[in-house]
Amino acid sequence: MSLSLWYSLKGYVRIQIKGNPPIRLLELARENGIAVRGVRSGGDGALFACVTPDGFKKLRELNRRARCTVRITERVGAPFILAGLRGRPMLLWGGISALVMLQLLSGFVWKIEVAGCLNTEPEQIVSALYAEGITEGTPVSSIDHSGLGDRLILRTEGIAWIGVTIEGTRLLIEVVEETPAPATLDDATPTNIVASKEAIIASIFVYEGEAAVKKGDSVIPGQTLVSGTLTPAGTETSSRLVHARADITGRVWYTGRAYVSETTMEYVRTGRTQSASSIEIAGMEATEPSEFAAYDTEREVTCTCSWFFLPMTVVSENRSEIIKSEVIRTEEELQKLSGEASFSRASEKIPEDARIMDYKTTYQRTETGMIAVTVIETNETISAVSPIPAG
Amino acid sequence: MKATRKSEKPIRKGLTETLDLPADVLLDEPMITAEGKRRLTIENHKGVEEFDGEKLLVRTSAGMLSVSGRTLVLEDLGCGFLLLTGEIQSLAWI
Numbered sequence: 260m261s262l263s264l265w266y267s268l269k270g271y272v273r274i275q276i277k278g279n280p281p282i283r284l285l286e287l288a289r290e291n292g293i294a295v296r297g298v299r300s301g302g303d304g305a306l307f308a309c310v311t312p313d314g315f316k317k318l319r320e321l322n323r324r325a326r327c328t329v330r331i332t333e334r335v336g337a338p339f340i341l342a343g344l345r346g347r348p349m350l351l352w353g354g355i356s357a358l359v360m361l362q363l364l365s366g367f368v369w370k371i372e373v374a375g376c377l378n379t380e381p382e383q384i385v386s387a388l389y390a391e392g393i394t395e396g397t398p399v400s401s402i403d404h405s406g407l408g409d410r411l412i413l414r415t416e417g418i419a420w421i422g423v424t425i426e427g428t429r430l431l432i433e434v435v436e437e438t439p440a441p442a443t444l445d446d447a448t449p450t451n452i453v454a455s456k457e458a459i460i461a462s463i464f465v466y467e468g469e470a471a472v473k474k475g476d477s478v479i480p481g482q483t484l485v486s487g488t489l490t491p492a493g494t495e496t497s498s499r500l501v502h503a504r505a506d507i508t509g510r511v512w513y514t515g516r517a518y519v520s521e522t523t524m525e526y527v528r529t530g531r532t533q534s535a536s537s538i539e540i541a542g543m544e545a546t547e548p549s550e551f552a553a554y555d556t557e558r559e560v561t562c563t564c565s566w567f568f569l570p571m572t573v574v575s576e577n578r579s580e581i582i583k584s585e586v587i588r589t590e591e592e593l594q595k596l597s598g599e600a601s602f603s604r605a606s607e608k609i610p611e612d613a614r615i616m617d618y619k620t621t622y623q624r625t626e627t628g629m630i631a632v633t634v635i636e637t638n639e640t641i642s643a644v645s646p647i648p649a650g
Numbered sequence: 651m652k653a654t655r656k657s658e659k660p661i662r663k664g665l666t667e668t669l670d671l672p673a674d675v676l677l678d679e680p681m682i683t684a685e686g687k688r689r690l691t692i693e694n695h696k697g698v699e700e701f702d703g704e705k706l707l708v709r710t711s712a713g714m715l716s717v718s719g720r721t722l723v724l725e726d727l728g729c730g731f732l733l734l735t736g737e738i739q740s741l742a743w744i
Contacts, residue, residue, distance in 0.1 A: 280700065286697050289697075289729060296725060298724035299721075
């Protein structure tokens, strides 16, 4: 293909040779060093061949000896195109101007995109950019984006990091917002430790304070687990308030319930099929219309090539018609689906730091479906800090 | 290659075969290379005698070579070298 491109750039003429015999002229050309390509029969004893323009001039002189009839049938290549353009200067200059304008305009920012804003308004970022002197129409070369992210953070609030990227004429701002620190009580504040949920105490290690429960005790939300009021034995009046600290874990049970119907509407294939093709050129796709209202598609790429320097893909499709139909589930399917759904609902409530120790699912068959109940046992931290009211 | 005396030819041939030297260079023999049924290169030929879309006659030092087929095209016709493409059906020495 590269050779064809080279010949197209250099230019060649396709000639028709008639005579007796036409090969005699081509032999003369070969002996005199004239390159001849693509010799093929043209019917009626004529031959077609391709030679360079210079070669054709030499061929005409040799033809006096061969006495053949030579006629140009086609002129191919850049030299002939350029010769044609000489008579159309405005087309040539218009094309050059368009390319120059494209090159010049691609050196400016025409679009600003902000991504990653969850709690922050994107307009805040854009305003900060305007304050830095960067707007639509700013030359790309004038933007110093090495330190721009840091300067934008100083002009905004609640932003941990800003990334600045320039892609062509687009300015992309990627934002990572700050994660607020959790509110904590200082160590001097007297506190109790209470249960955050209903549980059975699995382990309790008290660092400061007085334990109010022991391993195996059942607790309810809000119940004091470790008291921050220390009362020395034998003295009811003098007590000391401390900031209670302890590691307490408990067994917590989560329940999830789900019902799955015996019948369901699903798409099933009717058996009718249709073959179709689609063409995709530079991201745009054109496909044959379908004779089915709803269908499954199996696609296979049959050809990938380029068309006028644009990527083109030809895809063959096999479409199978589908319709909605009532399907009755088997017992195994009912158990599996209901069990998975109930487990999923129970585990939605489990915190991330909890460790699942065991789970059990029970099933109940009804006339119309299956009910599944899953109970998940976890071991997790159940302590919460509660300040001791003053006085 | 300059003309050789009759007595030199058997000596050259003997040397070529004994020492396994390239015959196309020393003996001026044609070299024919076929790639499947669609491409044929002939090097060291003496000229094309006849060509149409179905038959090619080439002069070589070893004799006349006839190539027949369908939709034959002489892709390249250089000095001493030619490239033939198309549906090649047979080669024969005449």
